[in-house]
Amino acid sequence: GENVEQHPSTLSVQEGDSAVIKCTYSDSASNYFPWYKQELGKRPQLIIDIRSNVGEKKDQRIAVTLNKTAKHFSLHITETQPEDSAVYFCAASKRSGYALNFGKGTSLLVTP
Amino acid sequence: SQTIHQWPATLVQPVGSPLSLECTVEGTSNPNLYWYRQAAGRGLQLLFYSVGIGQISSEVPQNLSASRPQDRQFILSSKKLLLSDSGFYLCAGLAGGPDEQFFGPGTRLTVL
Numbered sequence: 001g002e003n004v005e006q007h008p009s010t011l012s013v014q015e016g017d018s019a020v021i022k023c024t025y026s027d028s029a030s031n032y033f034p035w036y037k038q039e040l041g042k043r044p045q046l047i048i049d050i051r052s053n054v055g056e057k058k059d060q061r062i063a064v065t066l067n068k069t070a071k072h073f074s075l076h077i078t079e080t081q082p083e084d085s086a087v088y089f090c091a092a093s094k095r096s097g098y099a100l101n102f103g104k105g106t107s108l109l110v111t112p
Numbered sequence: 113s114q115t116i117h118q119w120p121a122t123l124v125q126p127v128g129s130p131l132s133l134e135c136t137v138e139g140t141s142n143p144n145l146y147w148y149r150q151a152a153g154r155g156l157q158l159l160f161y162s163v164g165i166g167q168i169s170s171e172v173p174q175n176l177s178a179s180r181p182q183d184r185q186f187i188l189s190s191k192k193l194l195l196s197d198s199g200f201y202l203c204a205g206l207a208g209g210p211d212e213q214f215f216g217p218g219t220r221l222t223v224l
Binding site for chain 1: 146148152154155156157158161171202211212213215216217218220
């Protein structure tokens with residue numbers, strides 16, 4: 001089955017700096033790659049996603065890049081703010097409506 | 113838009129007791145539904161998914177079972193809880209696009 005690896009497990013940056021979280025996947029048939037943000041004690045919330053026919057997608061301060069050849073995708077957060085502090089999860093699935101395989105998460109801390 | 117309800121929000125149960133967690137969906141019909149478990153400080157593990165009434169797929173062997181008695185109802189059960197069943201249980205369904213999963217508020221289960 002699909003195996004999603006996520007790095008780093010923890011990340012600390014100063015406010016205003018950029019943060020990058022990287023994920024790799026094993027199944028070349030995977031074609032949907034979402035990123036979720038989870039604040040303490042709350043449900044994961046989808047923040048951005050990308051499909052395999054696109055190499056990059058941006059939404060304000062958040063961007064995701066995908067390299068299908070290398071089977072890795074990354075989340076980029078620019079101009080970080082303290083409210084960006086949370087656990088971020090990457091995931092992959094290989095067909096529409098199929099279950100997601102999640103990475104183990106990255107705990108991001110943005111210090112003022 | 114879709115809304116996923118879960119109850120109870122928190123639950124404390126003794127080892128060996130039964131379990132029933134309920135998930136219901138509003139705003140859509142024939143949704144794909146998923147049960148995930150998140151252990152403290154860990155990632156999300158897919159437990160079960162369902163593409164329709166009475167159709168359940170299990171991802172990992174475990175002490176739990178799932179049922180889908182109605183289109184918009186997904187139930188997670190156990191006959192005898194183990195300590196290792198403690199965790200944050202999240203129900204998810206597809207929302208909006210063909211791939212986007214939307215999570216319910218979760219049930220925090222503590223087995224003592």
